[in-house]
Every structure is written in C-alpha cells, then in structure tokens.
Amino acid sequence: MKILITIRENNVAPRFDLTSEVLIALCENQEILGTPRTMLMNRPSAEDLCALIIKEGISTVICGGIEESHLKYLSWKKIQVVDSVIGPYSEALNAANAGFLKAGTILPGAKKRVLEK
Amino acid sequence: MKSASMHPLKKIAVTDILNGVPHGIAILDKNLCVVEMNSFLEVLTGFANADARGVYADFILRSNIDNHGRQFREVLESEECLSVAGNIITQHHKKIPVYFTVSSLVDDSGNAAGLLVFLEDLSGLQSLDKKRHSNDNVEKILGHSPKMQEIFELMPVLAHTDASVLITGETGTGKDMIAEAIHNTSKRSRHPFIKVNCGALPEALLESELFGHARGAFTGAVKDKPGLFRLAQDGTIFLTEIGDLPLTLQVKLLSVLDDKEFFPVGGVKKVKVDVRIIAATHHSLRELVKMGQFREDLFYRLNVLRLHLPSLRERDGDIRLLLDHFFREFNSNLNKGIKGYSNKALNVLTSYGYPGNVRELRNIVEYAVNICQENKIQRECLPKYLFEQAPRRKVQTQEEKRVEVNDGQEFPPKRDMEKRTNQVESSPGGWSEVEKEMILEAMKKTGGNRSRAALALGWGRTTLWRKLNRYGLN
Structure with missing residues (x-):
C-alpha cells in the first residue's frame, strides 16, 4: 500500500488544494517499509497534486479538507481518500497503517499541541 | 445574597x-x-x-x-x-x-x-449576484457545430466593444438569446437590457414607446413618459425585427445613433442618452434597402458588427445535441421518467428540416415528452405534421431569400416555378405537395388576399380558387 499524506509542518495539511508538501510512505502487513520520503510541490495546486498522486501510483491519500470534485476524481481513479484528518501526520500514518484511520478523525496529537504551548 | x-x-x-x-x-x-x-x-x-x-x-x-x-x-x-x-x-x-x-x-x-x-x-x-450578472444565456446557447463555434468565438469580441451589432438569422435561431448574452457579458451588464419588438406596435405608438412623450403631446398624454431609450440609459436596447421599423422612425433612430440625443414626442427639450443598440432581423436588410423599405444610411450604421446565426439545418450535429438537451429539461421538469427516444422517433427527428429552427425543435420535444406514456418516446408521440412535410428543407438560395423579403409584392416570379419543379423530385409528395406549399406561402405573404396571391402566383383568381378547393385549403 502506498500512502500519500498532505502535510504542513508536522501535521496533516488542513487543505488539499493549498498543500505545498507531501509525504509518501510504503506500507506492507501493517509495517512501514523504509523511511517515508517528503516532496515539495512547485506550487499549491489541487490539479497538480492529483496528477502527482496518479503518477506515483498512490493507493491511499490522507488529507484535510478536500473539494468534492477532487475527491470524486480520486475515487473514480480507485484511490482511497481519508479526508478531514486533523493532527500530526506521523499519528495519521500509524493509524492508517493499523487500519483504523477514518475520515474526519481528530487525532489525539491535535490537542496535545495546545498543552505543549 | x-x-x-x-x-x-x-x-x-x-x-x-x-x-x-x-x-x-x-x-x-x-x-x-x-x-x-x-x-x-x-x-x-x-x-x-x-x-x-x-x-x-x-x-x-x-x-x-x-x-x-x-x-x-x-x-x-x-x-x-x-x-x-x-x-x-x-x-x-x-x-x-x-x-x-x-x-x-x-x-x-x-x-x-x-x-x-x-x-x-x-x-x-x-449566487444572487451570479443570477443577476450571470452568463446564463451564454451557457444556455448550445452548439458543437463549427458554425456555432465561430459565433461563440465572436461573442466575447462583440461584448467588449460598444459598437452597434446587427444580428441576422432565420426565425427561431436564438437572436434574442445572443443579444442578451452579449449585453450580459459587456460592461453595460449592470444596467438595463430592454427589448423592443419593432413589428409589434403601430407606428405612432412605437415612437412614443421608444422615445417617450411630453405631457399634452397628444390626447391621453396626461404625464411625461420617459420612453424605452431613456429607460435603457447606460444599458442596451435590443431592437428586434428592425426590418419592420417604419421609415419615419428609421430617420429618428439614425439621429439617435449619430448624435445620441433626440426629442421626445411633443417635447421641446433634447434628451441625451448613452445606450448601446443591438438590432436583429430575420429579413435581409440589404434586400429591404434595395426595395426602398429600409434606409441605406441606417443599414450601414447598424451593420457595424454583424452576426449571422446559422439555421439548424446548417449546424451539423447540433440537432441531436439539442434534442437531448431539451429532452432532459422537459423530462425532469415534468417528472416523467422517460428513458429517451426510440430509434424510429430519433430517425424522424434527426431527418426533419426544422424550418422554425431551435424554437420548433424545442416545441416538438416538449410536445413529445408531454404526450409520451411509455418509457421511450415513440414515433407516435411526435406531432403529426412532421410526417406530412418534406423531410429536409433545402438551404435557401439567394433567389429564394429575395422572394421571402418581397413581402408579397412580386411573389413568386414565374421563373421560380421552374426552380420549384426541380424540387419535386426531392419531395415525396410530388408536384401537388410543392404546389400546395406555394399556395400557402403566397396566401401567407398576402395576408390571405386571394386576388393578390393569384397575381403573385401568375394564375387567374379562378385557377387559384380551383386549386384551393382541390387541396382542401378553401
């Protein structure tokens, strides 16, 4: 399973169309293979991001808010999209790898951030 | 506490x-x-x-x-x-x-x-703003044919200028929609778009409607009336059927176009207006000019930017597109749940000539969707007249167009009879069908006056009467 997470700093980026950085990880049998790599986008663009997702052969996308048209496009391309995820991307990746990440999840790390500050 | x-x-x-x-x-x-x-x-x-x-x-x-x-x-x-x-x-x-x-x-x-x-x-x-200033009209104009693509390419150019536009085309080709679309995409879109049918009102009334009148200008003029030109201030006035505009008003319109000012009926003070004029007609204005029914100077003044809308017969592939579009519209409006057209119905619909163009096509689809009681529109659901007419009307030649604009004056010349005989072969009803069509056309143009119709057809009154009886048109 090849997972792409739209990221901003240490968190899942709040918007798919404004994402400028992504993390790509390979997972198999609930294990992350190797070190996930990050990629910087030339510019934030939902269309470019969709093209990248197709080009990289991604099977699961984890992101924040995404517009219906892009969601439908990716679903039509048989890519699983877990959207509206809030929290640190590392937690999101582990949760997805373990198979319990759902759309709209607010991960525990999203609130810890406040306590740390 | x-x-x-x-x-x-x-x-x-x-x-x-x-x-x-x-x-x-x-x-x-x-x-x-x-x-x-x-x-x-x-x-x-x-x-x-x-x-x-x-x-x-x-x-x-x-x-x-x-x-x-x-x-x-x-x-x-x-x-x-x-x-x-x-x-x-x-x-x-x-x-x-x-x-x-x-x-x-x-x-x-x-x-x-x-x-x-x-x-x-x-x-x-x-969404409110979009509705007000939307390109709804532009979106509503459908067409994939090369001729329509040319129109779509030209429309933004026309919208960006302030020059007068003359839209020509057969009846039902969408002249009104194009005019409104040009206005809606122009810088005047926030201001009024006023449509005036020049053929719909008598001359005296039309002048007052267009240019307004002063109080006491005529009996019944109890107060000042601004007129449509003044109401369209900063916007666009759309003069449809401009070919029917009386000659006297053509002079006044020309002066408005030139000076952007006019006197209201009975008024003593000139009124200045800033209005863009879009005119439309299904007549050939050039022919009307030749016949002295339209002022040449006004023709050239209006003919700054010209847009000719193709008839449906010239729009390759658009008939099917429009059939599907109107089917979807009526099917959903009437909540009929019809699945589509049967092959037989589609054959009739795609081979019909549509002399009334898009308007006629729309009406046929509306009729069929209303009448249809099955899950597909059958041949029987279509209006009966579709089977009575020749399958495809010929594209008009210049000669035929001239006959149309003659308004029954010298109509149709005998040489046209020869031309029409050539059409007999292509008409399934043979000569009688063509003759019947000619009689109807002549009667229509002469407002039902048999003497004038007979004269125009080159027959005696008795011959015409006999033929009317034969075809059951009496």
Whole structure:
C-alpha cells in the first residue's frame, strides 16, 4: 500500500488544494517499509497534486479538507481518500497503517499541541 | 445574597449569545486554538464544538486566508481588526466563500487574550449576484457545430466593444438569446437590457414607446413618459425585427445613433442618452434597402458588427445535441421518467428540416415528452405534421431569400416555378405537395388576399380558387 499524506509542518495539511508538501510512505502487513520520503510541490495546486498522486501510483491519500470534485476524481481513479484528518501526520500514518484511520478523525496529537504551548 | 442581586441577563452564558447570531463565530485563545464555536459555525464547518475545542483554529476553519496563522497572529499583536474575503472547505467537501472579520479580545488588564473570528457566509449573496450578472444565456446557447463555434468565438469580441451589432438569422435561431448574452457579458451588464419588438406596435405608438412623450403631446398624454431609450440609459436596447421599423422612425433612430440625443414626442427639450443598440432581423436588410423599405444610411450604421446565426439545418450535429438537451429539461421538469427516444422517433427527428429552427425543435420535444406514456418516446408521440412535410428543407438560395423579403409584392416570379419543379423530385409528395406549399406561402405573404396571391402566383383568381378547393385549403 502506498500512502500519500498532505502535510504542513508536522501535521496533516488542513487543505488539499493549498498543500505545498507531501509525504509518501510504503506500507506492507501493517509495517512501514523504509523511511517515508517528503516532496515539495512547485506550487499549491489541487490539479497538480492529483496528477502527482496518479503518477506515483498512490493507493491511499490522507488529507484535510478536500473539494468534492477532487475527491470524486480520486475515487473514480480507485484511490482511497481519508479526508478531514486533523493532527500530526506521523499519528495519521500509524493509524492508517493499523487500519483504523477514518475520515474526519481528530487525532489525539491535535490537542496535545495546545498543552505543549 | 450576591446572586439574588445579579441581573438575570448576566446569567445567560456566552455560548447562548453566540448561538443567537446567524453567522459563524469562533473564540480563539492566544495559541489560536478554538475555545468556543457557535452552532452556526458548527454547521458551516461540519465540526462539533466539543471536538473542535483545543484544536488549532486553521485545522477546523480550513480557510485560505490564514497563511500559517500569520494574519491571525498579526491581529493578536496589533489589536487591529482584520476584514478579508476568502473561503473555507467544509467537512462536506464544499468550498464556501466567506467574509472574515477578526478582532482581538482583551482581558481585564488590557492584554490580548485571544481572538474573535466572525465568518459571514457569502454563498447566498454570490449566487444572487451570479443570477443577476450571470452568463446564463451564454451557457444556455448550445452548439458543437463549427458554425456555432465561430459565433461563440465572436461573442466575447462583440461584448467588449460598444459598437452597434446587427444580428441576422432565420426565425427561431436564438437572436434574442445572443443579444442578451452579449449585453450580459459587456460592461453595460449592470444596467438595463430592454427589448423592443419593432413589428409589434403601430407606428405612432412605437415612437412614443421608444422615445417617450411630453405631457399634452397628444390626447391621453396626461404625464411625461420617459420612453424605452431613456429607460435603457447606460444599458442596451435590443431592437428586434428592425426590418419592420417604419421609415419615419428609421430617420429618428439614425439621429439617435449619430448624435445620441433626440426629442421626445411633443417635447421641446433634447434628451441625451448613452445606450448601446443591438438590432436583429430575420429579413435581409440589404434586400429591404434595395426595395426602398429600409434606409441605406441606417443599414450601414447598424451593420457595424454583424452576426449571422446559422439555421439548424446548417449546424451539423447540433440537432441531436439539442434534442437531448431539451429532452432532459422537459423530462425532469415534468417528472416523467422517460428513458429517451426510440430509434424510429430519433430517425424522424434527426431527418426533419426544422424550418422554425431551435424554437420548433424545442416545441416538438416538449410536445413529445408531454404526450409520451411509455418509457421511450415513440414515433407516435411526435406531432403529426412532421410526417406530412418534406423531410429536409433545402438551404435557401439567394433567389429564394429575395422572394421571402418581397413581402408579397412580386411573389413568386414565374421563373421560380421552374426552380420549384426541380424540387419535386426531392419531395415525396410530388408536384401537388410543392404546389400546395406555394399556395400557402403566397396566401401567407398576402395576408390571405386571394386576388393578390393569384397575381403573385401568375394564375387567374379562378385557377387559384380551383386549386384551393382541390387541396382542401378553401
């Protein structure tokens, strides 16, 4: 399973169309293979991001808010999209790898951030 | 004792007050994390207040304005209110235009304690605005044929200038829609678009309608009337059937086009107007000029930008497109649940000539959808006259067009009879069908006057009477 997470700093980026950085990880049998790599986008663009997702052969996308048209496009391309995820991307990746990440999840790390500050 | 003296209004919680406001409100702490959201914002974002509490606001709001919290932080530091338009993406995958107002909240000691973010949903306003100034008309004009593509390419050019436009084309080709679309995409779109049918009113009335009148100008003129030109100030006036405009009014129209001013009927003061003129006609104005029925100078004045709309017969492939479009429209409006056209019905519909162009096609589809009681539109659901006429009308030659614009004066010349005999072969009804059509056309053009029709056909009155009887037209 090849997972792409739209990221901003240490968190899942709040918007798919404004994402400028992504993390790509390979997972198999609930294990992350190797070190996930990050990629910087030339510019934030939902269309470019969709093209990248197709080009990289991604099977699961984890992101924040995404517009219906892009969601439908990716679903039509048989890519699983877990959207509206809030929290640190590392937690999101582990949760997805373990198979319990759902759309709209607010991960525990999203609130810890406040306590740390 | 203390609580007994407290004003009852002070017992109302802040959340209750926030919930009473019909806009999204979020209270953020110094870390820009959500402290409280009102119920309107819960609906707007799709996140529950309890879940959102303590989460960094941008992850909940998902706006395009915050720029990694920089703008919110600036408000917090400067304590200056920020008002900016942007958008948010909801949990239901909708992008909503929002007007943000962000102001700082200070504690008792005057230090910044957090932010109040106010979100006004602009989607209602924007859709209203879109309806008002939309390109709905442009979107409604359908066509994939090369001829229509040429029109679509030309339309933005016409919209960007202020010159007069002359739209020509057969009846039902969409001249009105094109005129309105040009107006809606022009810089005058915020101002009125007024349509006047020059053939619909008698001359005296038309002058008063167009240019207005002064009080007492004629019997019944009890007060000043501004006229359509003045009502269209800064906008566009669309003169449809300009070929039917009486000669006397053509002079006045020419002076308006040249000087942009005119005298209302019975008025002593000149009125200045700034109006763009779009004219349309299904006649050939050039022919009308030749016949002395249309002023040459006005023709050249109107003919600055010319747009000729092709008839449906010239629009390759568009018949099917329009058939499907109107089918979908009527099928959903009438909630009929019809699946489509049967092959036989489709054969008839695609091979018919549509002399009434898109208007006729639309009416045929409306009729069929209304009549149809089965799951597909059958041949029997189509209007009967489709089977009575020749399958495809010939594209008019210049000669035939001339006959049409003659308005029954010298119509049709005998040499046309020869031409028509050539059509017999292509007409399934043979000569009698062509002759019947000729008689009907002549009667139509002469307003039912048999003597004039007989003269125009080159027959005696008795011959015409005999033929009328033979074809059951009497």
